[in-house]
Structures are given as C-alpha cells and as structure tokens.
Amino acid sequence: MLPTADSPVAPMLAKAVPAVPDQDAVAGGLSFEPKWDGFRAIVYAADAGDGTIGDVQIGSRGSKMLTRYFPELVDAFRELLPSPCVLDGEIVVPTGEPGSQRLDWEALSQRIHPAASRVNLLSEQTPATFVAFDLIGLGDESYLDRPFAERRAALEEFAGDLPAPLQLTRTTTDVDLARRWLVEFEGAGLDGVVAKPLAGPYTPNKRTLLKIKHHRTADVVVLGYRVHTSGRGVGSLLVGLYGDDGVLRNVGGVSAFSDKVRLELVDELEPLVERDESGAAVTGATDRSRFSASKDVSFVRLWPERVLEVRYDQMEGMRFRHTAQFERWRPDRDPASCTYDQLDRPIAYDLAGVLS
Incomplete structure (x- = not known):
C-alpha cells in the first residue's frame, strides 16, 4: 500500500561509522551520496483524481508537518512533479552569490515561524530547495520493498530533469570519489557522506544506512x-x-x-x-x-x-x-x-x- 500523509512512513535512518567504507563492507555493494545539512522531508504528492498532482504534504523526521512553512516548495511540487509520488529528501536553503553559494542553516531554521505573514515573506527572501534522494512510491505503487539500486534508477527517470527548486542528489559507487566529497563538500556547508546498500529495501525507522560525518x-x-x-x-x-x-x-x-x-x-x-x-x-x-x-x-x-x-x-x-x-x-x-x-x-x- 502506498504511504500517504494520513498514513505516513517513517524515514530510514543512518548509523555513524568513522570513515567511508569500502565496497565489500556490505553485501551487494554501496552507493555514496552527499549528506545534506537541512530538514529531512517526506513529500506526499497525492493524485487529484485525474493523474495530476492534487494535495501536497511535507512530513518531517518526527511527527511535525512542515507543509505550511514552505509554500514555495508546495507550489513547485504541484507544478513540476509529473505524477503522484512519495519522495524522501532534504529541504535546504542555499545563500550567497553565484560561484560561492553554500547551505545556510540559520536561514533555514528561521523558516519555522508561527506567523503566516512571516512565512510568506521568508519564502520570497530565502527560498528553499528540495533535494530528492529516494523514491518511496510512484503512482499507486509502493517502492518500499525494492532494492535501492532499482529505486535510484526509477528516481533518476522520474525526477532527473526537474528544474529548480527541485534537485536530485548526486551518487557514486566510486569509494575514492566519495572520500573526496567528504572533504570538498564541507566547504559548501554539507554534513558528510551517506552510504546506502544497493541491494537493501527501504527500511522505515531503522538505521540501515551508514553516515560519515566530520569530527x-x-x-x-x-x-x-x-x-x-x-x-x-x-x-x-x-x-x-x-x-x-x-x-x-x-x-x-x-x-x-x-x-x-x-x-x-x-x-x-x-x-x-x-x-x-x-x-x-x-x-x-x-x-x-x-x-x-x-x-x-x-x-x-x-x-x-x-x-x-x-x-x-x-x-x-x-x-x-x-x-x-x-x-x-x-x-x-x-x-x-x-x-x-x-x-x-x-x-x-x-x-x-x-x-x-
């Protein structure tokens, strides 16, 4: 059954490891991607009844819904997503001039505000970006039991060409490149690297991913x-x-x-x-x-x-x-x-x- 905002899915989690692991650390190998320093978000883009996007809800890692705080993303999901889906990703706020942009945690945290007028103002002043890194469901079909390699291929086909503010995270199976990312991407405000078992299903609320952070x-x-x-x-x-x-x-x-x-x-x-x-x-x-x-x-x-x-x-x-x-x-x-x-x-x- 496809998860919905009324029956939400808990995001899969990661356990910390001290260094980027080799490919043989997990049966079936690993996929590596940047660890984004933002708000974890599960996006539920529901069917309007005719195959287009109707209601959009943004769930967080906890029980709090983030939908009201990011109206610009809700509009983007409705306009840009080609069909109903459930996406796992991260909400971030990039700031800075072109050529020297980085993630801005302070600007992101200010987006959580009780006043609707303030929320609308900040959506224009510091617009958010959604970085997708997993596909939980597409149409009326759940992808929870599919291996990550299959989910990632489907995500690339579904969302690979979507314009800003929707982005698809980078991935690699090259361990040396992942170790370079750990060092280089921190300068853009990222939090480290995540390793995902290529053969693993989506495991809600379980620490089956590996995260490597800067210490x-x-x-x-x-x-x-x-x-x-x-x-x-x-x-x-x-x-x-x-x-x-x-x-x-x-x-x-x-x-x-x-x-x-x-x-x-x-x-x-x-x-x-x-x-x-x-x-x-x-x-x-x-x-x-x-x-x-x-x-x-x-x-x-x-x-x-x-x-x-x-x-x-x-x-x-x-x-x-x-x-x-x-x-x-x-x-x-x-x-x-x-x-x-x-x-x-x-x-x-x-x-x-x-x-x-």
Missing part, C-alpha cells in the same frame, strides 16, 4: 552547567572560546553524561561555582530561540578556570553547529590559550558544484 577536536573553557532535567546532577556543560578581542564567548554545550558522571560533576565543579555575597550560586541564562522557547535556559555560572577537550563536527558562525562530545579534561592547558584560532575551517566550495 574534530578543540580545547574549550567551562563557563557553567545546566542542572539535569531530573533535578539531580549536571545535564550539560556550557563551554566557550576566547576571541581576538580577549572576550570569552559561549560556543555551545557538551552533554550525554551517564547518571554516575552527572552526579560526580556537581562535586567536581563545586569549587568553581560563582557565588554572591550571601553565598548563593550565581546563575545566568543563554539566549532563547524558536527551538528552546519552552525550555529552561538557566545555568550555574563557573569561574573560567578549567579546560576540556571536545569533539565537534562543524561550526555555525561562532558556535558549534551541534552539541559537542566530551573527550577529556585538559589540566595542562591555560584557559586563555583556548581561542578560535585552533579551529579547523573547511575550504570554501561552491554549492552549485555539489548540485551539478
């Missing part, structure tokens, strides 16, 4: 901590780096501690807690965003005297794009030496070179 390390200064949602222990550490002006700036958070470590951290960090004249711990609050509107953003301030090493994948402006991972304490490092200069920045790469 780097940095030495950062502990600024404070958030109390765990249970009310006991450290939920996350807030960390910072010094800029050229000597100002220590918050660059993100470090989390995923075990219950045991969360409780130990409270005692370990106790000597660093800032206190007012009454002896009470000094607290602060980080900036809110549309993704943290209902969350507690308060934290306990710490004197910036301890350094730790973290793993991170990429930067978004002056902050870590995702939550960083704890590696180890660095008692040998002076906090003042933890600057932005240590960060590895990708070489610029034009997004058009990825899409071509």
Whole structure:
C-alpha cells in the first residue's frame, strides 16, 4: 500500500561509522551520496483524481508537518512533479552569490515561524530547495520493498530533469570519489557522506544506512552547567572560546553524561561555582530561540578556570553547529590559550558544484 500523509512512513535512518567504507563492507555493494545539512522531508504528492498532482504534504523526521512553512516548495511540487509520488529528501536553503553559494542553516531554521505573514515573506527572501534522494512510491505503487539500486534508477527517470527548486542528489559507487566529497563538500556547508546498500529495501525507522560525518577536536573553557532535567546532577556543560578581542564567548554545550558522571560533576565543579555575597550560586541564562522557547535556559555560572577537550563536527558562525562530545579534561592547558584560532575551517566550495 502506498504511504500517504494520513498514513505516513517513517524515514530510514543512518548509523555513524568513522570513515567511508569500502565496497565489500556490505553485501551487494554501496552507493555514496552527499549528506545534506537541512530538514529531512517526506513529500506526499497525492493524485487529484485525474493523474495530476492534487494535495501536497511535507512530513518531517518526527511527527511535525512542515507543509505550511514552505509554500514555495508546495507550489513547485504541484507544478513540476509529473505524477503522484512519495519522495524522501532534504529541504535546504542555499545563500550567497553565484560561484560561492553554500547551505545556510540559520536561514533555514528561521523558516519555522508561527506567523503566516512571516512565512510568506521568508519564502520570497530565502527560498528553499528540495533535494530528492529516494523514491518511496510512484503512482499507486509502493517502492518500499525494492532494492535501492532499482529505486535510484526509477528516481533518476522520474525526477532527473526537474528544474529548480527541485534537485536530485548526486551518487557514486566510486569509494575514492566519495572520500573526496567528504572533504570538498564541507566547504559548501554539507554534513558528510551517506552510504546506502544497493541491494537493501527501504527500511522505515531503522538505521540501515551508514553516515560519515566530520569530527574534530578543540580545547574549550567551562563557563557553567545546566542542572539535569531530573533535578539531580549536571545535564550539560556550557563551554566557550576566547576571541581576538580577549572576550570569552559561549560556543555551545557538551552533554550525554551517564547518571554516575552527572552526579560526580556537581562535586567536581563545586569549587568553581560563582557565588554572591550571601553565598548563593550565581546563575545566568543563554539566549532563547524558536527551538528552546519552552525550555529552561538557566545555568550555574563557573569561574573560567578549567579546560576540556571536545569533539565537534562543524561550526555555525561562532558556535558549534551541534552539541559537542566530551573527550577529556585538559589540566595542562591555560584557559586563555583556548581561542578560535585552533579551529579547523573547511575550504570554501561552491554549492552549485555539489548540485551539478
């Protein structure tokens, strides 16, 4: 039975591996493609009753529907798709001048706004692109049980010539080329490389794909901590780096501690807690965003005297794009030496070179 917006399909997922695998890592071989850094989207383009496109819905990886936030894509699906279908892909927002375009996560995240007037304005100012990378259904036929090699061939025939803002992701079976993509495409704002078993069916909500992301390390200064949602222990550490002006700036958070470590951290960090004249711990609050509107953003301030090493994948402006991972304490490092200069920045790469 063909999935619909009323009976949606969960997207297939990926598990992380440390490097681009060889072809013999999976029976039947692998297909490699860029890992897009956007909103995962399942597009349901329903039959209007005469073989043309009628209702269009855009589902997300979770339960949230994205349809209302991208009216320009809904219009494009209705006008450009040759027949009813269900597509798996990614919504991205490219920005920059021709020849130096890249993906813009901040512009994409701003598209999720409660006001319809704002949504319509942003659809004109920062229009989105949909990058298709799998075919779940075509017409009234489900493709879930077909191997990826067959789904990809059908997707190329169906959508290979569609104009912007609809795009078809690149693929290759050349392992060396995939390893080049991992390095080069980061400069256009991409997130890594995905490997898909050529003989594998579409497996909703299962981690049967392989993802290879960029991982780097940095030495950062502990600024404070958030109390765990249970009310006991450290939920996350807030960390910072010094800029050229000597100002220590918050660059993100470090989390995923075990219950045991969360409780130990409270005692370990106790000597660093800032206190007012009454002896009470000094607290602060980080900036809110549309993704943290209902969350507690308060934290306990710490004197910036301890350094730790973290793993991170990429930067978004002056902050870590995702939550960083704890590696180890660095008692040998002076906090003042933890600057932005240590960060590895990708070489610029034009997004058009990825899409071509």
